Amino acid sequence: MPDNRGFAIRLWGACLPAVLLFAAPALSEPTPVTVRVISQDAKFVGDSTGGAQVILRDAESGRILAEGITAGGTGDTDRIMQSTGRSPLRATDDAAAFYATLDLVRPTLVELEVKGALGRPGSAVKVTAQRWMMPGVPMTTGDGWSIELPGLAVTPTASIEPEGLRITAKVEPMCGCPLTPGGLWDSADYEVEASLWQGGQQLRRAELAFVSSPGGFARTLPLQASGRYTLVLFARNRVTGSSGLGRIEVQVP
Missing domain, CATH: 2.60.40.1940 (Immunoglobulin-like)
Incomplete structure (x- = not known):
């Protein structure tokens, strides 16, 4: 009767790399994101009114991916208030923003929650938005992830x-x-x-x-x-x- 043990060992050795590949945990990829909060009919929310609280969550699990406060100036008045056209670029380098790097391992629906202005707590309001993000693909193009704060x-x-x-x-x-x-x-x-x-x-x-x-x-x-x-x-x-x-x-x- 032929001995198949050698064949089985060779087959297992050939398959082992693939088994390990699928068994190994997925590696996260650093994914930069820039969040800017702009006041309705006005400029960016930053240091002058205490900034806006920013929380980025995995929308499916609720896990917090990053959180912080927007910091910086209100931006260039003419550039913001005279902007026209589709998705105009309104931010300058000094405009208030929150910067973070998310560790994503898979396509993720990210929820952005913003509350402000923190320096005006009696009038502060909260807004949310969602976007799909891919591991390693930055969310920094243009003004970044810009959201309007009403009120x-x-x-x-x-x-x-x-x-x-x-x-x-x-x-x-x-x-x-x-x-x-x-x-x-x-x-x-x-x-x-x-x-x-x-x-x-x-x-x-x-x-x-x-x-x-x-x-x-x-x-x-x-x-x-x-x-x-x-x-x-x-x-x-x-x-x-x-x-x-x-x-x-x-x-x-």
Whole structure:
């Protein structure tokens, strides 16, 4: 009877490299990605308003691939605001961004979550987007992965004055760009309304007037009865519809 052991050994030796190839874990490939966050109708969100939080996740598993905060300037005003055409290049080297290198082993649906502006926590909003990424293929072309952050930042203050409750609001896009009369972000395009709430009920509402640059709105209201109130300031751009809100607690003695 022929001895097949030698043949079997030779066959196993020939197949072993292929077996090891399929058994070995896949090696990850460094995959660079650049994320930029641009304020609606304005410029990039960076240092001037605390930046935007960035989280990149594997959309299927939920595993965090990278996270951080955008850093840098708001970018070149003319290049951004006068850009036209399809997917215009708006970023310059100094424009705020978050840079990361993802270790991908397979085609991955990546979810981008952005929250900001971090320096305006009372008005911060969150947005998400998804993109397919391939191992080793950079996501850095053009402006990188650019996402729009909608809304306005509203910073309210209130004080008890002899004339009544003095209310002020600083209003700005999420990048901190200035609202001025006749400016690129024309203060005449914005309206700001104050409302007083107590126990879930709205007690009073009134529109604020623009009083100072950049983005200063104010009004004095008659004092309410003694008690604790929530003051809500809602700002809106009449042209774009962009809006934002800020609120604080007010104690009337």
